[in-house]
Amino acid sequence: MLNLAQVETFVAVVEQGGFHEAARHLGVSQPTVTQHIKKLEADLVRPLIVRAHGSAGTTSHGAAFLPFARTLLRIAGRARAALDSRGLVIGASSNIGVYLLQPLVKAFAEALPDFGPVDLRIAGNPDIARRLEDSEVDIGLMEWWDDRPGFEAQVWREEPVVVIVPPDHPWAGRASVDKAELLAEPLIGGEPGTGTARLLERELGIAPEALKAGPQLGSTEAVKQAVRAGLGVSLTLESAVRDETASGALHALSVRERPLAKSLYAILADNLPAASPARAFGEFLRPAAPAGV
Amino acid sequence: MLNLAQVETFVAVVEQGGFHEAARHLGVSQPTVTQHIKKLEADLVRPLIVRAHGSAGTTSHGAAFLPFARTLLRIAGRARAALDSRGLVIGASSNIGVYLLQPLVKAFAEALPDFGPVDLRIAGNPDIARRLEDSEVDIGLMEWWDDRPGFEAQVWREEPVVVIVPPDHPWAGRASVDKAELLAEPLIGGEPGTGTARLLERELGIAPEALKAGPQLGSTEAVKQAVRAGLGVSLTLESAVRDETASGALHALSVRERPLAKSLYAILADNLPAASPARAFGEFLRPAAPAGV
DNA sequence: ACACGTTACGGCAACCGTAAGGATT
DNA sequence: AATCCTTACGGTTGCCGTAACGTGT
Numbered sequence: 001m002l003n004l005a006q007v008e009t010f011v012a013v014v015e016q017g018g019f020h021e022a023a024r025h026l027g028v029s030q031p032t033v034t035q036h037i038k039k040l041e042a043d044l045v046r047p048l049i050v051r052a053h054g055s056a057g058t059t060s061h062g063a064a065f066l067p068f069a070r071t072l073l074r075i076a077g078r079a080r081a082a083l084d085s086r087g088l089v090i091g092a093s094s095n096i097g098v099y100l101l102q103p104l105v106k107a108f109a110e111a112l113p114d115f116g117p118v119d120l121r122i123a124g125n126p127d128i129a130r131r132l133e134d135s136e137v138d139i140g141l142m143e144w145w146d147d148r149p150g151f152e153a154q155v156w157r158e159e160p161v162v163v164i165v166p167p168d169h170p171w172a173g174r175a176s177v178d179k180a181e182l183l184a185e186p187l188i189g190g191e192p193g194t195g196t197a198r199l200l201e202r203e204l205g206i207a208p209e210a211l212k213a214g215p216q217l218g219s220t221e222a223v224k225q226a227v228r229a230g231l232g233v234s235l236t237l238e239s240a241v242r243d244e245t246a247s248g249a250l251h252a253l254s255v256r257e258r259p260l261a262k263s264l265y266a267i268l269a270d271n272l273p274a275a276s277p278a279r280a281f282g283e284f285l286r287p288a289a290p291a292g293v
Numbered sequence: 294m295l296n297l298a299q300v301e302t303f304v305a306v307v308e309q310g311g312f313h314e315a316a317r318h319l320g321v322s323q324p325t326v327t328q329h330i331k332k333l334e335a336d337l338v339r340p341l342i343v344r345a346h347g348s349a350g351t352t353s354h355g356a357a358f359l360p361f362a363r364t365l366l367r368i369a370g371r372a373r374a375a376l377d378s379r380g381l382v383i384g385a386s387s388n389i390g391v392y393l394l395q396p397l398v399k400a401f402a403e404a405l406p407d408f409g410p411v412d413l414r415i416a417g418n419p420d421i422a423r424r425l426e427d428s429e430v431d432i433g434l435m436e437w438w439d440d441r442p443g444f445e446a447q448v449w450r451e452e453p454v455v456v457i458v459p460p461d462h463p464w465a466g467r468a469s470v471d472k473a474e475l476l477a478e479p480l481i482g483g484e485p486g487t488g489t490a491r492l493l494e495r496e497l498g499i500a501p502e503a504l505k506a507g508p509q510l511g512s513t514e515a516v517k518q519a520v521r522a523g524l525g526v527s528l529t530l531e532s533a534v535r536d537e538t539a540s541g542a543l544h545a546l547s548v549r550e551r552p553l554a555k556s557l558y559a560i561l562a563d564n565l566p567a568a569s570p571a572r573a574f575g576e577f578l579r580p581a582a583p584a585g586v
Numbered sequence: 587a588c589a590c591g592t593t594a595c596g597g598c599a600a601c602c603g604t605a606a607g608g609a610t611t
Numbered sequence: 612a613a614t615c616c617t618t619a620c621g622g623t624t625g626c627c628g629t630a631a632c633g634t635g636t
Contacts, residue, residue: 001297001301001369002369002372002373003294003296004294004296004297005294008294042567042568044376045568045569045570046376046379046569047562047565047569050428060428060429061376061379061428064376065375065376068368068369068372068375069372072365072368072369072372075361075364075365075368076295076361076365078361079295079358079362079365080295080337082357082358082361083339083354083357086339086353086354086357134353135340135343135352136353269340272340274335275335275338276338276339276340
């Protein structure tokens, strides 16, 4: 099989008109150029270059080979460019993508531009999982992970989860509520697959059936509006409601028995090359600020 | 730079749907396939293949790379084919090409068809020398050689040279003439650059000026016709007049002082790869029948 | 147990750079 | 002498096959 490095050297010799210039142009030593040409000629079993003092030209075989050589290099370059231009595709679940990740994506793209453009795709958690399986995204930032094989998960953050109520709610002046109070209020559900139900069950021992379920809405934004409208209370990532708590549009409380926090995971296929953009982004996330910022 | 062997393995894995089948198809061991894919993924810094039990598929990166991979292999194959189809170009001086070489060319093409088609180009000796310099021919069969650098010469044959006279010539019944007799007859010249004058000077000590020169014709065929027409005698390769001496159209004599013979040379560029068609033909010529056949 | 792919390892060749050696101008 | 290419050589790396090892069916 042809060696493209040798082919590149051949083209350089022809274009630069000499071994010495070709070596300089390619950034290799000059004997390497000699060797490349010799190897290529041996491989093709044809002389390609006529060595004359001061001017290296092609033989008739070399002339016949030259257009193929240029084409091969062009295609190889395009292949690499096509992959590079795809850049890094990050998949993030809605809350993470909307409220947490965007500044980090920007910082990564600026700090390590060599990995090419960064594309952030926001979708529901189950959809991100599917896209990981299908290699549609290179790294997934999710609110749960089920340790399915073929992937490695790292806990990215432990993000606080708070109860939100409208400003005119009886709890509005308090810092926390207890489990019993929570069970008595209609609990508005947000996006499915975010693991909130699992969190309640694991941390507070609340079975899904025990809840007084309010409307099940599809997005965190919808939940916020519902809570403000007085349809019930809800649980969200603290970072998702920071603007509203600051402005007083919503009031956030912790749970007295146990401050809730949700683990956010970064998921990568476990066969990624060490220097891949996805791994680089995973490493970039590691020194992220501790939970709660 | 991309490694085309790895690219070929990648395509094989995709087409065969598995590492095992790809290895069998390529004729390599299965771990080699693993290694090729890993190296290629590391090189492109993207995962290309999704390893699943029973079915290997591409990642999105792999799918993007696949058409480039196929194109690269196709171009590489075409480049090789383009060079192979050029085959071997043999340059031969007129006498050699017309009277001696054709059966050998046929035998070579049949004995070693792997070297591709064989093209025989017949021209004058100086033109063959020029074509060798310009790499327009891969091997030259000539009647002289001046040991210019960059080429290797091997003596192919010592081919007898005879004096030819018409059947009604006074010498027609004899087997030889001597130098003095030769000098007295008009000597018809053939194709320039065949080294006949050099031969006379070296072997018989005849200076060019001492000759009673007849017309200088451009080709051996013209010389034969001139001799038959009685314009003079001439010197030719014995093999060039075998038909005519057999039919009685011409009579051939040797020179008494010293039987004349001309060295025929095979000339190759000295930088040819060992397995090149030109070298193969050169080797093919070596065991040729001894001079005089 | 079987089928598939990966890891480990050892031998061999490829590759590259430095240094020295022609050859030509 | 200067330029250009080739040869020689050693250290490193790449490459491939055999064998042993996971892993999922």
